[in-house]
Amino acid sequence: MDFYQKIKEKFCQLIKEDDVWSSQINVVNIRPLTPQEAIGNPERDDFPLLKGKEVMIQADFRGSRGQAFTDMPGNYSGTLREIFEMPLIDNFQRAIFTASINAVLRYFKFISKTVHCRDKEPGECADHLKDYIQERFDHPRIAFIGLQPAMISALRHNFEIRVVDLDIDNIGKRKAGVLIESVSKTKEILSWGDIVLATGTTVVNNTLTSLLIEKPIIFYGVTIAGVAYLKGYEQYCFCSH
Numbered sequence: 001m002d003f004y005q006k007i008k009e010k011f012c013q014l015i016k017e018d019d020v021w022s023s024q025i026n027v028v029n030i031r032p033l034t035p036q037e038a039i040g041n042p043e044r045d046d047f048p049l050l051k052g053k054e055v056m057i058q059a060d061f062r063g064s065r066g067q068a069f070t071d072m073p074g075n076y077s078g079t080l081r082e083i084f085e086m087p088l089i090d091n092f093q094r095a096i097f098t099a100s101i102n103a104v105l106r107y108f109k110f111i112s113k114t115v116h117c118r119d120k121e122p123g124e125c126a127d128h129l130k131d132y133i134q135e136r137f138d139h140p141r142i143a144f145i146g147l148q149p150a151m152i153s154a155l156r157h158n159f160e161i162r163v164v165d166l167d168i169d170n171i172g173k174r175k176a177g178v179l180i181e182s183v184s185k186t187k188e189i190l191s192w193g194d195i196v197l198a199t200g201t202t203v204v205n206n207t208l209t210s211l212l213i214e215k216p217i218i219f220y221g222v223t224i225a226g227v228a229y230l231k232g233y234e235q236y237c238f239c240s241h
Contacts, residue, residue: 002014003208003209004088004094004097006231007017007101007227007230008183008230010093010231011024011101011105011226011230014105014108014110014230015080015104015108017204019040020080020104021079021080021084024032024053024152026063028059028076028077028078028079028083028100028103028104028139029059029060029076029077030044030057030058030059030060030075030076030077030096030099031058031075031076032055032056032057032058032073032074032075033055033056033057033058033067035063037056037199048157050191051185053130054069054070054071054089054184054201055069055070055073055229056068056069056116057073057074057095057099058099058176059096059099059100059102059103060103061080061100061103061104061106061107062107062131063107064104064107064114064227065100065103065106065113065114065115066098066099066100066101066103066104066105066106066114066225067099067114068096068102068117068201068204068221068222068223068224069200069201069204069221070091070092070094070204071091071205072090072091072092072095072174073090073092073095075169075190076096079102080100081095083097083100084097087211089189090165091204091205091206091226094203094204094205094206095204097150097188097225098203098204098227099223101226101227101230102114102222102223102225102226104116104230105225105226105228105230106225110121110226110229111226111229113222113225113235113237113240113241114222114225114226114240114241115222115240115241116201116221116222116240116241117143117238117239117240117241121239122150122239123241124238124239125147125150125151125237125238126151126153126154126155126190127153127154127234128166128238128239129151129154129220129238130131130154130155130158130191132236133158133159133195133197137194137216139158139197140142140159140193140194140195141159141160141161141162141192141193141194141195142155142159142160142161142162142164142193142194142195142196142197142209143189143190143192143193143195143196144161144162144164144195144197144198145163145164145186145196145198145199145202145211146165146198146201146202147163147165147167147170147175147180147198148168148199148220148221149175149176149221150176151179151197151229152175152178153176153177155178156176156178161178162178162179162181162185162189162192163175163178163179163181163192164180164181164182164183164186164189165180165181165182165183165203167202183207186210186211190213190215193215194215194216195215195216195217195218196211196215196216196218196220197217197218197220198211198217198220198222199219199220199223200219200220200222200223200224200225200228200235201221201223201224202224203224203227204223205208216233216234217233217234218235218236219233219234219235219236220235220236220237221235221237222237222240224238225237225240
């Protein structure tokens with residue numbers, strides 16, 4: 001069965017009320033956020049959100065917010081049923097689907113970490129991650145999927161780390177002191193690492209399942225919140241709201 005179909009089935013087992021699915025009152029409204037809305041004024045200026053490479057979209061369901069990163073942002077309004085009937089063939093549709101799941105599951109209090117941290121919090125999150133990894137795994141080699149400069153900067157002094165990223169402008173360059181490698185090296189780096197730290201945006205760009213190997217994997221960020229809950233994945237998002 002398709003990965004996203006399994007997510008839909010898990011979700012439907014939890015959310016069964018007819019009015020949630022069909023009433024036009026219960027519309028999921030989605031729009032892109034400006035960098036200021038999404039992350040505020042962080043201490044670093046190299047976050048992808050600030051460079052325009054990725055945009056945070058936000059779904060609002062009955063006042064509960066759910067967010068998701070995507071490189072294909074846009075506005076959308078529709079019922080939950082309409083969203084679940086979309087084919088999910090591109091990053092725009094998958095981002096709508098993911099943000100909506102986050103908003104609805106938050107409304108029903110299944111999850112909480114669905115809104116991105118702001119201002120000084122991204123740095124605090126990265127600093128805490130260093131201790132979190134050490135307490136859990138001692139000194140593992142980290143296969144890091146997706147550039148997150150604050151986290152990489154915090155981890156590089158304590159752990160061996162290799163990083164892959166989709167953005168061709170980053171590949172072959174050093175970011176936060178670490179060489180950024182091509183996604184063509186992903187399989188090699190997964191094999192090399194003791195643990196995997198991966199951006200939750202992989203659920204939007206349809207690369208998540210390729211990372212599910214027989215090693216501990218931690219997904220970071222708000223995007224993955226709902227899917228992590230439904231699939232039993234570990235989500236790290238220390239300062240999210």
